[in-house]
Amino acid sequence: MTRYLVRRVLALIALLFAVLVVTFVIFFSLQSNPALKSCGRVCSPERLKAVEHKFGLDKSQPEQFVIYLKGFVEGRDFGEGDAVRRCPAPCLGYSFKSDVPVLTLIESDFPVTLSIAVGAAVLWLLMGVVTGVISALRAGTRVDRSIVGISTATLSLPTQLVGYLLLLLFCVKGGVAFPHYVRIADSPWGWFTNLLLPWITLAIIYSAVYTRLTRSQMMESMQEDFIRTARGKGLSERKVTYKHGARAALPPLIVIFGLDLGGLLGGAFVTERIFGMPGLGNLAVKSIVDLDLPVILGVTIFGAFFILVANLVADIAYALTDPKVVLQ
């Protein structure tokens, strides 16, 4: 197990490095010069040179990459003379556009995305698993058919339609205040109420997948021989269902849940935009429009980190819940 973990963590670091290299190469092969964006309207050649020098864009690409990596490991200094600023490790550089350290930008926007993702995940997991189990245990009945029908429909809903209709219903017509992000430290209740609409939007769309997956896994596991054995040795139907049936149905759900949550932590793009939440997705889209390279790199690495960690956690959880799987 320890060996497995060490190997996986090393692989994770290697993958993050690969993601960094690929992203770096793609964005430096852009034909337009990122320095132009922060040079201002009236951009003289001298000023452009100065901006390029300030961001280190006058050096060759491999050199820039090495400097970037060094900054990540041991921090780096920006500017010259009196204007020198220290960017401590792990330094992801300064935004070309706003001149703020990338890490500061991410630190300020990540709690928004985290709040949206975790709250929505709790909601969709609850909705999905409960309806899925009910559906599987009543397979073929009217209840089952309506759950399957409704989940197929909600699965097909475009996020934008759900989000804007909720806004229209509750805020435009219903007189509820339009949601804006409130920090949980400032007001836990305000945080909760303002995030309800984004949570519901995401949960409506995501939970259907879990309903269907729980249902099919549960139905499959309830047909296995070990269920017959469990019944045969006289266990109560309750125990057979929840201890043997549900347990066997669990592992694939954990994996999908890990992937979904990890993906969402990198930014809930559409939902953030609908509800005007200043999360990582919002930051990413802005930085791509502005060709703000350090921010794009930072957000990509950050998102990749969550996906990889979620993956690792999901694999470990899979092995812990499925006795047939041995980690090696």
Next chain:
Amino acid sequence: MASGNEDRPGATSLTDAPVPDLAVPVARDRPTRSPGKIALDRLRSNLPAMIGLAFVVFIGLVAVFAPQIVDALGHPPNQTSVDHLTDNGLPKGHLSGISGSYLFGIEPQTGRDIFSRICYGARVSLGISLTATFLSMVLGLFFGSVAGFFPGKVDAGISRVMDLLLAFPGLLFTISLIGAVPDNVPRPVIIVLVLGGLGWPYIGRLIRTFVLSLREREFVDAARVSGAGEWRILFREVLPNLTGPVLTYTMLLIPGNVVAEAALSYLGVGIRVPTASWGSMLSDASAYYSVDPFYLVVPGLVLFLTVFAFNLFGDGVSEAFNPKSNR
């Protein structure tokens, strides 16, 4: 059974091997049916799936014949006019100014015909989705099954590439890639390549997991003992078991890509103006959702119905090929 040490794909298959004499007596009054035929019959008798298929075909026809349909029933999709707009740019009348001339209403500010844009949008949305799906499925099926079946270096190599691609934050990377490509490459081509090229590892991993467990099953041992080669076992014994999952995930991926195109256009990196796609229409409409909600509902509903239809049909396909998990 497959005899001897044939390892060429397509030499003899289990199904057309001669039936030995000890076969169980079959009722002769009914013709025997192949598993594929049984699945098709099952699909045909599934009403929701057939309704889904009918709608998919209908939308497909709308996409193909969009110019003719718009000629007969609408106005050119990019033709602007202020004739039917009020002074503040909103369409006159109820429900986005719906009328016999403007079947789905009029776009605010520009006065373009929403019906025409929906018809032409079908071409873009479906075209992108189908091509990207095809690309992902071909790549995913090939690399996933090879990785699952050949342990060791091959699996490790393919799995690392899939891991790398899966490690990228999907939508973010799609957006940044599309943003990074020079402007002279047509947008639909970029979107197809990026969606298709980034979408296959997900399928590949699923296929790999299936193959990984199928590889340990008795019928594979049986084929191996009877002398079949590895590639033959993979393509003739293992992969046919995946028809169900492959069709099912294809049917999941198509609507997924329709939605992805809509998300890209909504975030500002999709189809360029003035070309209509359902996603770009949804994006345009989002600015007016509080004053002209019908404009948002039209592309939203079309997108929903199309995705729903694909999902209904996909469920039918999945049930037909995998009756173990049926309703």
